Amino acid sequence: MQKIKSIFKTTGTKNGTYSVGLTVIVIAIVVVANLIFGQIPEKYKNIDVSSTKIYDITDTSKELLKNLDQKVTFTVLAEKAGADDRIKTFLSKYSSLSKNIKVEWIDPVLHPSALSEYDTSANTIVVACDDTGKSTTVSFSDIIVMDTSSYYYTGNATESEFDGEGQLTSAVNYVVSDSNKNIYRTTGHGEATLSSSVSELMTKNNYKVNELNLVMDTSIPEECDLLLMYAPSKDLTEDEKTAVEDYLAKGGKVMILLGETSSADLPNIASVMKEYGMETEDGYIADPSRCYQGNYYYIFPELSVSGDMAKGITSQMVLLTNAHGMNLVDPARDTITTSPFMTTSENAYAVTEEAQKQGAYTLGAVAEETISGDSAGKTDADTSENDGESDDAEQEEQKTGRLTVISAGSLIDSQITDTFTQLENTTLFMNAVSSNFDGVQNISIEAKSLGTEYNTVQHAGLFSLLVIFGIPLLILISGFTVWYRRRKA
Template structure:
């Protein structure tokens, strides 16, 4: 009996079978070991984002902030973990593993209802806090999975249109780790345009608080003003406002002006620009080379920005409509430096009803001046003892369409808001543009509007060649 068993294992079939069993066992062991090793890898390495619009991707801006974290950050999630949207859970896990300074705590509001009252938050809220600064910021799940309110009013049901996990988390970390918040005042009383929701959200993401001010009523610019904003005024400044603005700049202040549409002349506003080496041209600018589908008043400026102004710009595609032109002139003082960061091509025209003047025109300009305590005679007495030199800064953009929601919301690939926020944050020494756009949840379809030669080859040529080659191989083997 034993001899028969030994002979059965010595046969060729038995040897092949034993070899197969051994290989299967080896493969199973390898799979188990690989899975055990993979389970220990960080979440950002072992998870691959295959979402349609890369909603789980983390930008270089966020990674840089996370790598430089010195303070411990806590993400306290007040929600039922099992019922939380998978996209939010996955992103929390992936994002927080990028820094060992971040701790995540889940608090179930059903099991611990008193925790909501103690933290003064509602359920489905993430509280990002920093013990070092004592600051915290609340993020609602509705701020991460943004619903399309327009579809709600038209169809009666709101659909999720954007995922803003990265933008909300990075903004919150930047806020709770910053010692100060920049204060932006925007003027009223001259028919100024209001900021769109997109711009307001970007201000909030960059930890900037905003407040309106009427210079005629106030009679002064507040001491806590870090940036004074004139958003597309349609009427001129008064003499007192012009003097107030110039004194503020000469004392080291920061002013941002977006030019608007005015039917009447604006000599006082023009005088402010002239003192800092800028002059507004008459009419609108038409660009024969850099226009949108042959509409010469729809301009794609040449971006000449450098440094922080150019930070994060990739396509450098910015669209402006019915823009006024700016030319550089000699400023009032030699200490003023005027630099353009947006220009037309050299084949542009300043067009009025009576004339067309060809040239290269500026569409975005920055003027800076170093102010020492000895020369800032118009500064407040509270600042006169400050021996540190200040830098005044006047930023001018020649068209309000730069930040018009009808353009920025309709053309999501444009970088209007990126360049605009770079120009805003460049006014502050320790502030960088960390505002990150929400990512669309809309399914993008691959459509072919113009089937060119490459498209025809890809769709028909390559499959046809493969079929012919296969048929030739089959025919050759058949004859052999």
């Protein structure tokens, strides 16, 4: 026993005991720290260091989830261990933003009946709300989008976009919402076709886009929540003009995006606009003060948006080409109020082959008119029969007719929106659409690119010389100076 005690009194044993004790303490600290950090919410544990910020969640989604007061279940029909880590991480971060979202994983291999129960395929997220009884599905392939066109050039399909937030936010909004909006897009006047990216944003916002040929049927359906004319190259007929005016007079909503056709060739459309206080100016708009790289016809308009129109607008950067100018004039009735939300600078010009007219021009405006829904379209005799109705009833029957005009269809041209993804063209357009509906805001969120981003240095010649020759020479000089001083000492 004495020998054993003497062993522990040696210097080596004491140092060893100290090391073992210190190791045990460090291990204990690590275990306790892991237990503590394990309780931290998922949204704080995962930091997005990716170049495209695919895990970042916009304020639009955060606001939707913050105000979510109905239980929503995400049922993921996939093997969790084999699922893409990006999808698992995003689901965890997204669901952590609301206590009313529950995520369940079901392995379809172990539970094959689940696919029949939910009537869908594997690698799918079923989003459902019991309170509304509505459900929808989001496929993994809708979240991680493949560029199939690259297959024809390289033999492999590459990942192009990550659309986790856009798909899930749209799904949540759909299952908790009790109403959907019908948008009728006019045809028969040489209108342009909505790009795939804009159509997808419409779908994400749960807007159903239908086609309406006013040439064949001049009546506008009662379920039409918004009549959209996108870059018409031919004018309305007199009957079509009357139908549009009657629709507005009954509280309808109309949105016109002008194309490259001159207003002189569209007199009936120009007449509708003038009735609501907007008069088109001949020629294309050039703005030397707010143009893209010296091209005066590629202009960045000044935005004056507020309320729903300002949702998601942060950079105030929108690019237009081949824009027509408008001047605000007195509307046909005092009940109409016209307000601009997009203008040029004061140094802009309306350019025609004959002249250049300087001034500040309106590029986007909204005209509203409050109308009594009961008296719209009725005669004075019909109206006089309702004189005894209460003021409250009249207030309930009031509707608001709304005409939105954007003088450049290039606002949503794919050549601009797909090339300059950092601009807010599509956000402004979707806000303008959503502003026509009470209680509806733009929740359509664009996908994030998964393309490889390269760090580039402008004027790299001087920088390269500095790195290759300057820094090594500086180190050599410093080393020689230190050596020389020591040698002299």
